[in-house]
Amino acid sequence: MTLEVVGKVDDRIVDFFKKMEQVEESDSSQLVLSDSFEQSRSLQLVFKEDTAQLYDQGKLIASFKWASEYYQAIWAFAKAYSDRDGMRSALTSTKWARRVVSGILQAMVVLMEVEDKTGFSHSQRVTKLAEKLGLKLGFSQKELQLLVEASMLHDVGKIGIEQLMMYTPTRIRFLEDMPRDHTVMGSIYLSTIEFLWDLVPAVRSHHERWDGKGYPDGLKGEEIPLLARIIAICDYYDELTHFVTSEWGIGPKKKDEALKMVQDQSEKMFDPRLVELFVKIVESDQGI
Numbered sequence: 194m195t196l197e198v199v200g201k202v203d204d205r206i207v208d209f210f211k212k213m214e215q216v217e218e219s220d221s222s223q224l225v226l227s228d229s230f231e232q233s234r235s236l237q238l239v240f241k242e243d244t245a246q247l248y249d250q251g252k253l254i255a256s257f258k259w260a261s262e263y264y265q266a267i268w269a270f271a272k273a274y275s276d277r278d279g280m281r282s283a284l285t286s287t288k289w290a291r292r293v294v295s296g297i298l299q300a301m302v303v304l305m306e307v308e309d310k311t312g313f314s315h316s317q318r319v320t321k322l323a324e325k326l327g328l329k330l331g332f333s334q335k336e337l338q339l340l341v342e343a344s345m346l347h348d349v350g351k352i353g354i355e356q357l358m359m360y361t362p363t364r365i366r367f368l369e370d371m372p373r374d375h376t377v378m379g380s381i382y383l384s385t386i387e388f389l390w391d392l393v394p395a396v397r398s399h400h401e402r403w404d405g406k407g408y409p410d411g412l413k414g415e416e417i418p419l420l421a422r423i424i425a426i427c428d429y430y431d432e433l434t435h436f437v438t439s440e441w442g443i444g445p446k447k448k449d450e451a452l453k454m455v456q457d458q459s460e461k462m463f464d465p466r467l468v469e470l471f472v473k474i475v476e477s478d479q480g481i
């Protein structure tokens with residue numbers, strides 16, 4: 194993989210990249226980062242005023258605002274994205290620490306969320322559904338493990354946002370658009386923990402839509418990481434069938450009605466292949 198950074202680059206980004214990889218500076222406004230893991234892929238970061246855009250083989254895969262603030266998230270996204278096809282770097286090798294930190298974060302998410310009658314919270318329910326979908330897709334044990342973690346942490350960016358919005362009239366103000374910003378905040382939180390970087394793409398992209406009208410990056414179709422596409426369906430179904438929908442004034446839906454709504458969103462919000470599998474799983478499972 195070659196990562197190129199073109200344009201005016203914030204010093205903090207340069208410093209950070211220098212620490213992470215071997216950097217060759219061709220001139221003051223252009224950086225080329227070489228990564229020996231994979232030669233065939235090419236990732237490019239282009240900086241324009243207040244955004245940084247990440248391209249994979251010339252195709253836009255993510256766009257970051259306030260680039261100078263989020264340099265770590267950009268880097269984590271780039272690394273995690275380029276590693277997503279199974280190329281795991283040493284970043285994820287610290288198994289024990291990873292389990293502990295991920296476990297603490299997951300516990301925080303559960304604490305933040307309201308439980309249902311059976312004692313499960315939103316992210317736990319989403320995880321149970323996602324795991325069934327992963328099994329149906331023939332995921333390996335390792336892939337399932339990653340899916341479970343990403344599902345448990347998909348809304349981790351919601352932690353603290355409301356409080357910060359209420360009490361801080363300064364820089365966090367630009368995060369007022371909370372429903373959108375929890376995806377960005379989640380990727381920033383996770384980007385601060387190096388051995389959880391491979392969760393960044395799924396968490397960042399779980400509100401992207403198959404038709405490209407989602408957020409935060411407007412990714413389309415298979416540009417959206419597979420784990421994010423899985424989580425998106427389970428997330429929507431859980432919101433429809435549980436208390437969250439009461440906030441929308443329509444009340445929780447029954448299974449049949451919710452499945453119909455999921456099907457209606459095939460090729461709009463969701464990957465049609467996954468919708469088909471999901472409907473089969475839920476229809477045949479009395480426990481859901």
Ligand SMILES: [Fe+2]
Nearest residue numbers: 347348399400
């Ligand atoms: Fe979410």
Ligand SMILES: [Fe+2]
Nearest residue numbers: 315347348428
């Ligand atoms: Fe969610």
